[in-house]
Amino acid sequence: MKKEKSNITIDLGNNNTILTQGLSNMLTAPSVIALESKTQSCRGVGRAALDMEGKVNGKLKIVRPLKTGVIADLDAASKMLKELIKTLYPEKSFLTSYNEIIAAVPYGTTEVERRALRVAIGQFKARRNWLIYEPLAAAIGMQLDVSEPEGKFIIDIGGGLTEIALISLSGIVSYTALRVGGDSFNADIKQYMERHHLITISDKTAEDLKLNMGTVSLSVAPPHESYIIVGKDHLTGIPKRVEIHYRELVAAFSQSASKIVEAVIRTLEICPPELSGDIYYQGVYLTGGGALLRGLREILENNIKLEVHLDEDPLSTVSRGMRIALASSKAYKGMFFK
Numbered sequence: 052m053k054k055e056k057s058n059i060t061i062d063l064g065n066n067n068t069i070l071t072q073g074l075s076n077m078l079t080a081p082s083v084i085a086l087e088s089k090t091q092s093c094r095g096v097g098r099a100a101l102d103m104e105g106k107v108n109g110k111l112k113i114v115r116p117l118k119t120g121v122i123a124d125l126d127a128a129s130k131m132l133k134e135l136i137k138t139l140y141p142e143k144s145f146l147t148s149y150n151e152i153i154a155a156v157p158y159g160t161t162e163v164e165r166r167a168l169r170v171a172i173g174q175f176k177a178r179r180n181w182l183i184y185e186p187l188a189a190a191i192g193m194q195l196d197v198s199e200p201e202g203k204f205i206i207d208i209g210g211g212l213t214e215i216a217l218i219s220l221s222g223i224v225s226y227t228a229l230r231v232g233g234d235s236f237n238a239d240i241k242q243y244m245e246r247h248h249l250i251t252i253s254d255k256t257a258e259d260l261k262l263n264m265g266t267v268s269l270s271v272a273p274p275h276e277s278y279i280i281v282g283k284d285h286l287t288g289i290p291k292r293v294e295i296h297y298r299e300l301v302a303a304f305s306q307s308a309s310k311i312v313e314a315v316i317r318t319l320e321i322c323p324p325e326l327s328g329d330i331y332y333q334g335v336y337l338t339g340g341g342a343l344l345r346g347l348r349e350i351l352e353n354n355i356k357l358e359v360h361l362d363e364d365p366l367s368t369v370s371r372g373m374r375i376a377l378a379s380s381k382a383y384k385g386m387f388f389k
């Protein structure tokens with residue numbers, strides 16, 4: 052077996068975990084695990100566990116082991132990773148050692164949070180384990196030359212966390228993290244429905260609404276103007292059908308969208324003037340699944356008056372960056388750490 056085949060990259064996100072093995076094998080799964088309440092043994096991971104969410108009886112519990120981009124439940128995260136790696140790499144026994152493993156971590160994490168990730172990946176007994184900061188991996192994934200002295204301004208809107216970073220000479224010069232991301236928009240929808248339509252809706256309904264009809268700008272209209280949803284009436288407890296117009300979602304999203312725009316402006320303000328010129332000429336680079344929400348790129352552009360380049364596949368940018376970095380580790384090893 053060729054050496055690079057046993058290299059693994061791990062992007063353990065709030066919503067999605069992306070694993071790659073070697074150069075071509077990739078697995079994307081929701082970051083969810085179903086555990087037996089009594090024994091804590093795994094009853095399903097990824098899509099299978101997500102499909103059980105909200106429907107289980109007392110014998111099972113559905114756990115999302117990540118919160119705001121870091122491990123909140125180490126045991127569940129370790130079990131979830133073990134099961135997902137088995138799916139990715141079925142021919143390899145758990146006892147055989149891997150070559151190199153690299154995992155991405157938000158720049159703003161504490162040592163304790165990083166230690167949890169090290170423990171979770173340590174179970175695979177690879178020859179070497181590495182960590183890399185997410186904004187660096189995202190920039191590499193977007194084919195940017197992070198080693199040059201020209202500044203690269205990255206905005207990564209994940210599920211639970213938005214990271215904004217200015218990169219130069221393979222390091223992070225300015226940084227802001229914000230606990231707002233794709234999931235905040237779902238929470239906004241749920242809150243709006245509670246207040247304005249007096250119904251409670253499920254997480255899945257909120258996500259469907261966001262994907263099908265969500266926009267943060269009236270000038271970026273979704274394919275359909277309105278959408279019918281079913282929720283639970285506050286007063287009667289009986290299921291109720293409501294028609295929602297996309298304008299309502301623009302209103303619901305306005306605060307979270309403004310928080311992201313304000314954080315971007317704040318980070319631009321603290322950038323050293325030597326690098327501001329680079330950002331002016333190059334524009335800023337946008338990635339993360341949350342960045343796919345309609346109108347976000349446009350409202351950023353309108354507010355900062357700079358070009359905003361949205362990655363072509365923002366859900367996998369960090370994973371792609373790690374794969375590139377591990378495959379050319381001589382060039383990138385300075386950005387890896389243990």
Ligand SMILES: Nc1ncnc2c1ncn2[C@@H]1O[C@H](COP(=O)(O)OP(=O)(O)OP(=O)(O)O)[C@@H](O)[C@H]1O
Nearest residue numbers: 064065066067120209210211212233234340341343
């Ligand atoms: N087409 C889309 N429109 C709007 N939002 C989307 C779209 N596709 C995915 N998302 C959102 O992207 C988010 C997940 O993005 P991503 O996978 O980058 O985050 P993550 O890595 O799991 O989270 P984090 O980086 O915070 O740990 C979810 O909130 C999801 O709803």
